[in-house]
Amino acid sequence: MSSKKNKPAGGNKKREEEQRENILQAVVLTDSYQTRFRPFTLETPRCLLPLANVPLIDYTLEFLSLAGVEDVFIFASTHAEKIEEYIRNSKWNKPSSPFTKCQIVMSPSSLSVGDAMRELDGKGMITTDFLLVNGDFVSNIPLEEVLRAHRDRRTKDKNSIMTMILREAGYGHRTKARGESGVFVIDEATQRCVHYEEMRHSGDSKVLLPPELIKHHPQLRIRTDLIDCQVDICSPDVPALFTENFDYQHIRRHFLHGILTDYELYGKMIHTHVLSEGYAARVRSLQTYDAVSRDIISRWTYPMVPDNNLGPNQSYSLERGNIYKEEDVVLARSCTVKRNTILGVGTLIGAGSIVGNSIIGAGCKIGQNVVLEGVYVWDNVVIEDGCKIQNSIIASDCVLGKDSFIGEGSVISYGVKIADGAQISPFSRITANRRRKDRTAEDHEEAVSGSDYEDSESESEDEHAAAIQDGLVYSTHHLNLSFSSISTLPGEDSDEDDMSGTIPRKTKTGRSDSTTSFESVDESWHREAFTSLLNAMENDHPAEVANLELNGLRMTANANFHQVRRAVAAALVTRIEQVVAKDGLTNAAASAKVLQRWESTIKRCIFERKDQAEFLLLMQRECSDRKAGPSLLLYIVQVLNNTMEMVEEEAVNNWWLDVKSFEDEKMAAVRKPTEAFVKWLAEAESESETEEEEEDDDDDE
Template sequence: MAKGERRPSGSKASGGPPSIGHQSEDEPLRAVVVVSQMTPGADAYSTLTGQPAALLPVANVPILFFQLETLLRGGVQECILLVVRDDSTAVQSALSNVASAVQDEKPNRSFSMRGMTITIFEGSDWHSEGDALRELETRDDLRPRQDFVLVSLGAVFSLDLSTLLREHRARRASDKNWLLTTAFRRGVRRDGATRPLCIVFDPDDFQLLKYDDGERADSIKIELASTFGKSRERLCAIADAVDIGVDICGPEIMVEFRENFDFDEIRDYVRGKLDSGDGEVLGNRIYAHFTSAHAPGSGTVVTDFGSALSAQNDFMQRWLYPLVPELELIPGQRCIRHRNSVYKEGSVKVDPSSRLVADTVLGADVEVRAHSYVSKSALGKGVVVGCRVEIRSSILMDGVTVEDDAWIECAVVCKNCVISKGCKIGKGSVLGSGIVLEPGAVIAPGSFLVREDMLEKKREVEDLGSTLLSDVDVNESLSADSQKVDSRGQEVTAREKVCALAPDDVRDSILACTQFAKWVSPEMVAKQSDRCLLRNILEPEDLEEYSDEEVESGVDLQSFPNLADTEGNGVVMSSANTFASEILDTVTRAIREGHDIENSVLEVNSLKLVYDRSFADCAREIFAAILREARSGRSFLEELNRLLQGWSALVVRFAPRETEQSEVLMAVLCFLSESANAAYLKAAPTILKLLYDHEIVPEDAILDWADGNIPGALREAFKACSPFVEWLAEADEEDEEEEDEEEEDEDDDENDHANVRALSAE
């Protein structure tokens, strides 16, 4: 039957529709979990690694294992995994790590995990989740005959399913038309990784009346007089709901899919019933269950690599309690919590000079060498990090090697990649398995790199021929399992090639990218600073226009983390230039015209929202503007002190935490590095002392910053600041010694008093 056709009401499928009055009370609680992306060509993660999207690791644990753990805790006894045949081997291999095989023969391979039976239901010609559910409905041995749990692809959640199911059954007992309970999370994370929904529901009985993922809440139209056959006095419309991807379904849902081929997924059913009026005619009702974004028992759906990083942060910050990093989700893979929320698995080697901070997890056999910095990242098994490497908010999968002086931010690096010495990987970039970057390669933000042999395995030429945008310039491959990328962008012949995917052709992917790859020559990059890149990444053919002398003298540099904005032609056109200029103009004008601090805060906040910048970006640029303004005075230090007396409050408003305060200190180093006058280097200790005296940056923040990873080109400026840092460290040690002496004196006094009391008693 073609899609869009509806089965005649008198026709019957194998097994017939379930009857509510004749449900078997002995049937165990079942869950159906979507494991594979079934839309042809849409699973970019599978293209990158050869594995289904459900095995994408979040904090080194595949998404599927989060789902199985929560289902177990919710009392699920039988779990059915919907898997396309090409992904079956990878899923079985993953399950063997957490479950024991029960039946290893087709058609239904089964595993047992702590009392829960897991059955792999394979299909080869499914084109949607709806196709899989329709085939499942024909299987008498697997079809749910009672209420069951449906888990969407990529759902990471820790809901109390037993309570949710109990409430669903209570509603069904009073009114069997409550076919579905859908879980939502209220509140959208500030990271912007998750797109909110606009939904309308009845606040009295929480019946869902409108579900929309595209419209604005104030543009939704719904008839107040009568909705779903019921007169309603009030409705509630919200625009901050996030679909968690978990539903409690009545068995009639299977019949709905069987009889309507327009439903490709459960959300098609929800939208179809609400928008077409079928729900009102048939009396079908959907209950909206809400949980808070900032409370345990929440969840999210991983739809791309950005939301995977967001889910990882939720897990590391314990918003998915009782799922916490210390929990042994994979037998034998237990992490131990250390200071600063750093979690380490066994046999991890970290050089004492390196710094691990803020929600970082290290898998088994990870090695981090000298003077490196890792923050808010997950490093898989066997990852090796070289010296002076900086890794922020990234996922590095098993077997990745990062050589010295590399920089990685907000990126995903798949298995067995090699990031060679001096490479820079921009925000939002994704490297497929086996990619090897040549030393000094610069990957523009949003790049999506995949080996062509991996792409060919997962696509049909007629379906995805347009997806292959171009053969990216490559060098000869190192082996059949890896591919070397030339940092100069010179085209050569190779047995395997790295391909860049056009963003329009993968926008519907479960793991979509935002931009295709561009390279610049390492000679163009930061001769003045290891942590800087060109503001405008140029096409390889444009490199010939610049000589080394022109690069050294005429190219404006900017901090790598700000390289985030792109245009459709693939050339990165960062707005960091404009943002820095706007802040400079705003602060300079405020100082010279004597504006009020509060008005200046409002102006900076407006620029922050317009350019989508962080508080750290604002704090850095504000203090950089104050430093530049101080140069106009007769005495730089006197003028800086005078300015800080009146304007330190503006900096403090945007630097309340150590993260922002460290950026203020980095602004000092950049200012000193850019200044040709050696007198400014001599003034470096006094600049830091002024920051300390005016309570902009506290002692602990300065000492922690000094212990961190300082980029090579800024080390001369940092060395100029060292006298004040050393003085501060010595004063801190003296304070600790005095405190220890005072405590010892207090102990001695207490002992003397005790002796006197004892003698008096005698």
């Protein structure tokens, strides 16, 4: 592997040691030591599975390069030879690599994080503080402040051996693992973690704190709202402690819990650094695979987005509606490609086919009249005419015969061939790999070249419970869990023309997402979203954080964008009233201040002219129940149209002519003061058209 050696120009030994201490090393664990991605990982290591058509490990290494890491040790267990081959032929092993050293540590016998850490300690590779990450980590968080705080603590006290990097998020955030959640008890004054427990959703959720914690730490905060991607800044003491304790296997459940519990014995301290901005997630299950893929498409992970072409020889360009296309993509004139879709190089889509909310790999051939909705198709897949696939993953080199149907939540592994007209039941896992239990039904034997997958190794009780809740997100509705969908896409009300021929998706209550009437909106979700957004406004949280939380709520409940617009409108009008009362501003000044402050939030829920008109209607409905409503509505419309230019004149006119805007006395009354402004807009538009016609006539003369 690459190792760029720079001889020191001069200086004594002490200076060389100080320079060496400032070098940031990283250890990348490529194996999760779990089976959640089988049958895919029977043939390919998890870190090389494609995420938005880029191997997972490339996102991790890009993050490390942005963080200023110089030495990288990639610890490979399962499929170690494939990982070594990939890294050897990648950009990370070339002279232009951002890393001084990129070394593979092969240890096929390691079965846990503890084994990996003991192996590193035994080889003596770690010479300074290092960053410990997993090879399925996707993030754009800056590390300068975290590293500085960690080094300052280490300088003051060498017993500060580790800093855990955590990200603020809601309890049910889409990128959090569903099977378990960590409880961090943190000393508010020092950010030191003094207690840790893991709660299992299937068991008792109580956490018992030792009484002495309260005595020694008067300001404690119990956090269950954190995304823990198991990204830690560690001192060389950490691998050594794993060596001393051979029963330590898991980094949190065993090591963290053990060091905190035995503080009197070891005297070691572990701190936390909680971030409120930036993106951080691990692809640790099929559920989070879906969530992170959608976030990449929606550009939450910038600069790690498709059109920055992270993979070798990629040529993606971004088109309207978050559609990413590479070169040499051939689209039939009558096919439909909907928003939030990635099309890899050399892909061909036939006439009458509909592809939406999907990621298509390189070299795929999609026939005529095919319907793909929420599907992940990897490289070199052939999907013949008339196939219908919903919310599934199709691995590389598969062939799906004519008029076949793949039920939602299905996983089709490498090289499987589906016969013409075959019907694959929802939530199936099919593999062509020989390592499986031969329990194939007769109809599958005839229709499929692979067979149903069942792991031949028994899972632990903990992993089995986690797997039930961490399965492919679309397969959870039949388990009656609280997480029915994490799609980042707008509801079917977003584009009527695009939705023909698609398979409708249902929420956990069974109703379609296409509902747009006021009466049928989910009031429970509205209250939660409204409260979350208003709380962010009242506490002046960054708009980015509020937008991320709102988007997470929407995806968790499979809410459509009409519901989002309603929650945003309600929060904005309420906040404007609060600013008027608290700051003594006029309605006009308060409207301008609040709307401009939350401009990005508004932009994220109105995309087309009809959305703008509906947003005005929702604002009007909110104002109709308020004493100052008529005045507020006037200034809101003026600011959105005239000052911020977020609502077009045509949208204002469409709203004004909508029967719903004057269907009852309250709605008619609240819009009266705005009538003069709407007329002025119409007259100004008419005068502009007249002037243009006169100029055209002059040009003709």
